Amino acid sequence: MQQALRLCTEVLLQPGDQAWMEDPGYPAARRILQSRGTTLIPVPVDAAGLDAAAGRALAPAARLAYVTPSHQFPTGVTMSMARRIALLDWAHEAGAWVVEDDYDSEFRFAGPPLTALAGIDGPGLDGQGRVIYIGTFSKTLFPGLRIGYVVLPPALVTPFAAARAVMDRFPPSLLEGALAELMTSGAFAAHLRRMRSRYRTARDLVAEAVTRAAKGCLTVTVPDQGLHLVATLPADLPPTAASDIRAAAGTEGWLLSETRLIPGGADGFVLGYSGHSPAALKQAAARLGAAAEAYCRRHAAALVK
Ligand SMILES: Cc1ncc(COP(=O)(O)O)c(C=O)c1O
Structure with a gap:
């Protein structure tokens, strides 16, 4: 491209x-x-x-x-x-x-x-x-x-x-x-068939792990296609919430805010699920979800005080 x-x-x-x-x-x-x-x-x-x-x-x-x-x-x-x-x-x-x-x-x-x-x-x-x-x-x-x-x-x-x-x-x-x-040998088509099934599994694994660990702090959209999904934070968090959570979790990837030309709207994470083993993806997704959950919990507690 x-x-x-x-x-x-x-x-x-x-x-x-x-x-x-x-x-x-x-x-x-x-x-x-x-x-x-x-x-x-x-x-x-x-x-x-x-x-x-x-x-x-x-x-x-x-x-x-x-x-x-x-x-x-x-x-x-x-x-x-x-x-x-x-x-x-x-x-x-x-x-x-x-x-x-x-x-x-x-x-x-x-x-x-x-x-x-x-x-x-x-x-x-x-x-x-x-x-x-x-x-x-x-x-x-x-x-x-x-x-x-x-x-x-x-x-x-x-x-x-x-x-x-x-x-x-x-x-x-x-x-x-x-x-x-x-x-021409057919190996590419076979590779696509094999990988399509693996990526579908990876997609579901990441979506499930991040959703479970985030305990309601992230809304996950599961796509019908491709190698990434989007997990969105609540709209009322401070502007640095997503980057703080990404740093706390030690994960990489675009923030939704980094893909916007005009700032605004809820922030969140673009989560790729290719190029790593299922175990590593699951761990990273769980870390990110847990970091988001901890952030949301602290934020809610601060609002109550
Ligand atoms: C929207 C989009 N277009 C294109 C690509 C691939 O770009 P290229 O073919 O330059 O590696 C990607 C890869 O991440 C992408 O996300």
Whole structure:
């Protein structure tokens, strides 16, 4: 995703151009856009995903929208069909680009498979689609591999290839060849099937351990897809509550507040459940839950005094 979004900024944006960014949203994407002088427009996300009508009201002439429609990062919501159509309608009218970061669709645990925005977009009056679809092997294999892919409207292929050649003239053909072999041999599909079941187990284990230890101090949303879940604190805690709890528990990971462009709302934790053994995940989740419970208890006691 990282290099693909960087290429989008180089090829499609001028410094100062506006881009819609999901709020809350993925901090790494935000940093990439900001590093190229893009003006970020925080567009609210609710239970139906990014609200294109709000985006239109805030910045109708933005040049690009960065979205995670299958599994919004960090909230985990899926963008509704009505919102998808509203977003594509805006993009065609405004001549803007929609960057679809489809980072974890391979790990879907329940519900029907989702159609990507890129799959429902069609050519507009200018004959062009407006969606740039980004996929990654960071979740299916490992982030250090640094291999992803981008599916472009045909007119963008040449400028993207030219920008990529300046940035990184020789792709890692050895790794790409090994990955291709993994896919054609069937080993990749088998790996996904095996890992889907392990991640579902890890998801349930973390959700259960953190919920149990937090004794009502955290509200856990169990996602249908992906490798992270969100645990939310009560809204009335002091602003440093989440970072204090994270430090007390000795855990790592984003705070919800770190994913927001406009501060506000309840804070909480984005909890990843990949890359560690079930035992380590369970322990860390229990530590975080216990630290949250202790914080909430102290806070309630202080209020009573
Ligand atoms: C929202 C989102 N997009 C993309 C990625 C992967 O990015 P990359 O392919 O640059 O490793 C992640 C990984 O954590 C993510 O959470």
